[in-house]
Every structure is written in structure tokens, then in C-alpha cells.
């Protein structure tokens with residue numbers, strides 16, 4: 001590398017990208033972090049926005065706010081559409097321009113995943129997934145609107161499908177959502193409706209797999225299933241979803257009439273592998289080497305959910321800890337290269353354990369030989385989630401909200417907010433797309 005100050009581009013301000021940016025704070029480099037949203041999102045608590053416990057602003061923070069004291073870093077709101085790895089360029093669509101070229105000396109791709117409907121994309125229209133704040137607010141609207149519609153509906157025969165909620169996928173998100181909806185109908189909504197009994201709502205959790213929370217031990221899976229059933233959730237395992245449409249779902253040949261079907265089953269990586277034209281695993285995640293770079297390109301790192309790396313013969317899971325540790329590693333590796341010091345040892349994931357919450361005061365925890373379920377696990381779950389929120393103000397706000405909800409049984413944010421479409425809101429679509437190079441970073 002010459003005396004010129006290197007330019008590092010990070011794509012994605014999620015767990016991996018943000019950890020990389022922070023690790024590069026002491027680096028003598030210009031850093032540009034590009035994200036298509038202006039906020040860092042704490043996805044593990046998305047389900048609490050979807051079920052009205054928290055507001056969107058309690059789990060997300062503007063990325064430029066988090067990095068405000070990091071003078072070597074510029075944050076750009078834009079969508080990356082491709083990479084030219086030979087010319088060292090990233091292509092970005094910003095609010096008013098398309099294909100803006102952003103040159104880099106080092107590139108870190110941390111673009112996460114999106115929903116996957118396992119080839120049945122037609123399901124998406126009827127069964128939204130939970131990945132972004134917009135998804136969470138849309139699901140919250142859908143759940144709350146179903147109760148409002150049922151209350152307004154004189155014909156009791158029509159209440160059944162309005163008050164049936166089907167969740168497809170019994171991983172942590174499906175389990176957490178199902179138990180939170182159960183809490184909503186049995187506690188928060190109690191005595192708020194006159195024509196319907198919210199507690200009569202049917203909550204169905206479906207999965208092909210033979211157990212809920214498949215990544216946990218069998219004992220913990222069983223404890224979670226028992227808890228769900230105790231909360232009134234109907235758990236249907238080993239059953240595939242054959243069809244999802246406007247009338248509901250067909251599960252193992254049986255039709256379940258429902259107006260609210262939520263998809264928590266599958267994810268697919270971002271198109272980073274296609275941008276780079278490099279080897280991917282079967283799911284489409286970029287195969288990275290032990291230093292998290294792609295073969296023959298020591299300047300390109302891929303981290304987090306969109307990367308694929310095996311450790312001890314098994315692929316690393318798509319969880320926040322992996323993304324954060326990989327982001328930090330990529331940042332440290334680039335710093336070492338810039339300084340000309342010796343490279344860190346190959347990346348190794350340190351697994352701190354797994355947690356999932358199943359309703360009020362109950363969680364499952366698996367960390368090494370420690371396997372716990374119940375209240376103590378729930379306290380650990382709450383402490384860990386508070387610790388990893390992006391700012392202290394979020395920590396205080398979420399803590400106060402949780403204490404309030406715990407004491408009063410009331411979910412905090414039960415507003416149906418329908419956004420107007422962009423044209424109605426007075427936002428103009430892009431008229432002229434002018435490709436242009438981004439100004440050099442100062």
C-alpha cells in the first residue's frame with residue numbers, strides 16, 4: 001500500500017458491519033459505511049414491535065448517530081447493487097442517483113439475509129415475514145386490525161378466521177411471536193372488547209421439523225413446547241404447509257381459515273455472492289476463507305449472515321454473535337494490514353450460548369453444559385438483550401417498558417399506523433438516473 005490513506009467501504013450497518021466500523025475507529029483510513037436504511041436494527045426484538053410490546057424507536061438507532069464520534073467514518077444512505085472486484089468499485093443507488101461508483105481499497109460486505117419462501121414466492125403476499133422495522137409494523141397492523149374487524153363484525157361466524165393466527169416456522173422467531181400473541185390475547189386485551197372474547201383466539205404454530213427450537217437440546221425444546229401449549233398455542237409439528245392464500249393455510253391437507261398468517265420459516269442470503277461471482281454454499285452464502293476474505297481477493301471480506309464458514313466440521317449459525325465477532329475480526333485484520341503488523345490468527349467463533357423467550361417470565365438458555373428453562377433463564381435473556389442494544393438510551397427505555405409490561409400486563413404500543421404510499425405522501429419517484437462517481441473521501 002502506498003502513502004495514500006486507504007479507503008474502506010463497509011456495506012451494511014447491521015451487527016457485522018457496525019462491529020467492523022467500530023473496530024476500525026483507530027485505523028488510519030477513510031471509511032464509508034453504506035446501508036439502505038438509516039438505522040441499525042436490533043432484530044432479536046423485532047417480534048416485540050410486531051406484537052406491540054415495544055415501539056420501532058426502541059429497537060433501532062440511526063447509524064450516523066452511533067458513529068457520530070468516529071471522525072474517520074462517513075455514513076451513506078444507499079442501496080448497493082453490485083461490485084466490480086477487478087476495478088475495486090461498489091455501485092450504489094442513492095435517493096436521486098443510480099449506479100454511483102464508490103472506489104475501495106478494502107471492502108467488507110455485511111448485507112445479511114432476506115426472507116425465503118423456499119421457492120413458493122406466491123406465499124409472500126399472504127404471509128409476511130419479519131426482517132425489517134417496516135415488516136414488524138405491517139405485522140402489528142395486521143394483528144391489531146384483525147381484532148378491530150372482528151369487534152366490528154356482527155356475524156359471529158366470521159369471527160373464527162379473523163381470530164385465527166397461524167405462524168409458519170417454529171424457530172426462535174415463531175416461538176417468541178406465538179407466545180407474545182398469546183400474552184396479548186389473554187392479558188392485554190382482557191376487558192377491552194365487548195362483542196368478541198379475545199381469549200378465544202386460536203394461535204397455531206406449524207413446522208415441518210419434529211420439534212420447536214431445533215437448535216436447542218431436546219429437553220429444552222420439550223420445555224418450550226410445553227410452555228407454548230400451557231399458553232394456549234396449538235403446536236403442529238412434522239406438518240408441512242401445502243398452501244397459503246387469502247383464505248388461510250392448508251397444513252398437511254387440512255385447511256385452516258385465517259386472515260393472519262405470518263412467515264417465520266426461512267431466510268436466504270443477500271445477493272453478495274452474485275455481485276462477487278464467487279463460490280457460495282447451497283443456501284447462496286459466500287464461502288469465505290479462515291480470514292473471512294474471498295479466495296484470490298485478500299481485500300474483500302464477507303461477514304455475518306451472508307457469509308458461510310465451517311468450524312469443527314459444522315457451518316456457523318446465522319446469529320448476531322457470529323456477525324459481531326466476524327465484523328470485529330475483519331476490522332482488526334484490515335488495521336493490521338494498514339499498519340503492516342502481523343495478521344491476527346484465523347477467525348474462530350466463540351459461542352456464548354443460545355436463548356429464546358417463551359412468554360412472560362419464561363425462557364430457555366443453552367450455554368455449553370448449562371441448560372436452563374424458566375424464570376432464571378428469562379432474567380438472563382432480558383439482561384443479554386439489554387446489554388446488546390445499540391445505545392444506553394435504548395437500554396433504559398426498553399428496561400422501563402419491560403418492567404411496566406411485567407407489572408401491568410399491558411403491551412405498550414398498540415397503534416395501527418397505515419403509511420400513505422410515497423406518491424400520496426408527496427415523494428417523487430427518481431426521474432433521471434445519472435451515473436456519477438462519488439467524490440473522493442476527505
Ligand SMILES: Cc1cc2nc3c(=O)[nH]c(=O)nc-3n(C[C@H](O)[C@H](O)[C@H](O)COP(=O)(O)OP(=O)(O)OC[C@H]3O[C@@H](n4cnc5c(N)ncnc54)[C@H](O)[C@@H]3O)c2cc1C
Nearest residue numbers: 012014015016035036043044080112304305318319320323
Ligand atoms: C426476527 C429475527 C429474530 C432474531 N433473533 C435473534 C436472536 O434472538 N439471537 C441472535 O443471535 N440472532 C437473532 N437473529 C439473527 C440476527 O439478527 C442476525 O444473525 C444478524 O442480524 C446478522 O447480522 P448481519 O450484520 O450479517 O446482518 P444484518 O444485521 O441483517 O444487517 C444487514 C444490513 O445490511 C443492510 N443491507 C442489506 N442489503 C443491502 C444493500 N444491498 N445495500 C445497502 N445495505 C444493505 C441492511 O439494511 C442491514 O442494515 C434474528 C433475526 C431475525 C430476523
